[in-house]
Amino acid sequence: MTPASGTAAAPATRLRINPFYVVGLAALVALPFILDAIYPVSSRYYLHLAVQILFWAFIYTGWSLMGRFGLVSLGHGAFTGIGAYVTVLLWNDAGLTPLIGIPVAVAAAVLVSQIVGYPSFRQRIRGHYFALLTLALTEFVRLAIVGLRDVTGGSLGTQPDRAGDGISLVAVQFEPDRVLAYFVALATWIVGLYVWHRVDRSMDRYALEAANVDEDAAASVGIDVTREKLKVTAISAGMCAFGGAMFGQYQMYIGPDTIAGLAISLNIVFACIVGGVGVMLGPTLGALLTQMLAETLRVGIASSETLRSALGSSALALDTAIYGLLLIVFIIYMPKGILGTVQDRFGRGRRR
Template sequence: MRQPALSSSERRVLCLGGLAVVCLAAVPWFSSSYATTAMRDALILGIFALSYDLLWGRGMVLTLGHAVFFGVGAYGVAIATTQLQWSWLQGLILGMGAAMVIAGAVGYFLLYAGVRLHFFAVITMAILLITRQLATSWQSVTGGDVGILGIPGIHLSLLGWDADLSDERSSYLLALAALVLSTVLAWRLVRTRYGLVLAAIGMNEFRAKHCGFDTSWHLVLVFVISAGLAAFSGALYAGTAGVVAPDLFSILMSTEVILWVAVGGRGTLVGPLIAAIFFTRVQQEVSSYSTDLWPLMLGVLFLVCVLTLPQGIVGLFHRMRSSKGEAPVTKDAVAGAGGEP
């Protein structure tokens, strides 16, 4: 986890990020109860987008079933708190552990077998459909189509310290703190030597393998880390929303997280966070008028992003900055550099 020295651009991003966190922390004191709750859910889904950006943005592993891990984390907390009478923290450990075990098993059998690209995506989508069917059919545990209701709010008790985080203001601040912590840990991870190896695998796995790296092991590892982070966001969602349902395992949710990462900019970490928060709020407002309108808008946005923003909004911003900073290439400049005009 050794970190290189901070660059000037990274310092600017950290300063802007700190200012954004301060502004977000003030939301509960200046917004309505509905706006605070909606923004809290958007922050939690931002962690979900961050987990997928680690997998697809860095390792270039495309999956259509990432919602499996979000749902497993949510159901882990729901089952632990309502049926086993465990605490939220114990449910968090259960959900994250189950998600990481599933990711480790799937990743080992598929990635070590050489399954990549659209083959991996299709198989993970099949796993998502199987998981949704299991959540619907296993009524004695999952509640069936209705789901699990009455999940208690988040209450932390650790080493003699008790904190009730079930009210909307406390749960919002918890979601914000979890988002900041997850972002910092992910950022520090991608700046390490492991992050560089992962980026090299994403750019050209064949070359990285012939440089001596066990590419399958690195991809399985990032798959497990990504699954754990997605389950963490699902556990937060269950503890704050108070209800879980099989819709958490929907293809629509897996498609939405792809859109967030694609629009925000793959591999940028910050871009998918911004896109997830923005689109979640837009979805909440649009769905208040029509529940059928949002999937249509989602498909249109995805097509527009693929056709016009292949590098996402952050990539477009970087291109604009680089184009402004580059001097025009003239014949005199080329001749002065020793080349032919």
């Protein structure tokens, strides 16, 4: 059929979908059933690892929203802790369902991020000064958790009150069903990638990149640098708080060393740098590597009497020592991370 005289045919618009993403998503959806078929006895253990990787990948993706624009924060352990503790305490002490408690926790983390971020960005605190400021925030939150032991359980941590032996939607407790927990974690991770993609395709990205290079030049062309930084900080803190709350509900235990504090912040930074802070799937690769490394060391040390006797209590910090060594190597030889380096080399090859 030809268009009518004097009119032009409208160009056909087609949604372009990367087949790699489609195949990858299909594989992830089928993963629980594949594991159950191949490892019927230990499939629950492997699903547990997958759930942990996906939740931490979501948290790491949230941090990368700031890190990729030069806002290197060591305070995101505070936001994961706020998300987890506010949710659990509202449920245990006030009987408020996590369906309401999680949004309240996210709002609290965002508020804290704005209270700290506004004066910092207005005074143009950046670089290592900003990192030290956020480090102080993390330590403050950790010490508050430990100091308020009558409420938070202190250094021993606390547990959400169980609503029953099975799954509870009201209490957001789904750990007994590992398959359901996996799909909840998978959906959370996909939402995190979608947020990263939207920020990457927005005008805010270009504004933040310009501010990262030269704030004065960015402001001279009409960019509100403070507002842009506060916006991405709010999104980043909210994602980390949500991820911390969901991880706590899955683990059914939260403690200052497992969901809050400087160690968590450093793990976040390390994973993002290793995977590639400027690539959408970089934090996910970092989560995969760090979680597998920690689990491999834990199982290896637990099963080896020689290692336990040789390392003693220092075996508990072996993964942190390895993280530090690898971080030095990656910063020197691969500053863009694994996926960032691969992407650069592949792009140069295509241009040639």
